[in-house]
């Protein structure tokens with residue numbers, strides 16, 4: 001798969017290590033920065049990766065910040081995006097199987113590199129299962145569309 005990755009300065013080192021790891025799994029990686037430990041605001045990185053997913057330039061995104069929270073909140077502001085913060089293997093699998101999350105976020109201050117590799121591997125190893133989960137995802141995306149069209153939700 002073509003995977004976009006990105007980080008803020010707090011997670012630069014983890015992003016570098018996971019970039020190599022994802023490549024070793026046979027995926028193509030596009031690196032959206034940051035490219036050093038100089039301070040970078042995470043929303044801009046999240047918006048670029050999320051926007052390229054909605055433009056079908058990427059199949060998935062994996063974003064890193066100190067907690068994984070800011071990146072996930074920012075990515076979820078891009079219409080069409082479902083981003084999930086995951087720090088364990090089960091959640092990472094379910095984020096894709098049940099939630100069809102195109103983006104997963106990880107906090108570099110929360111888990112270490114070795115666990116993050118297992119979390120990333122779990123996320124990339126499965127594909128959305130559809131079925132009853134599709135109905136629930138449709139409900140979420142319909143809500144988003146209604147808000148975008150009408151400025152409010154029923």
Ligand code: RB5
Nearest residue numbers: 010065066067068069070
């Ligand atoms: C640290 O600034 C931290 O807030 C940031 O890296 C990220 O975790 C935000 O959610």
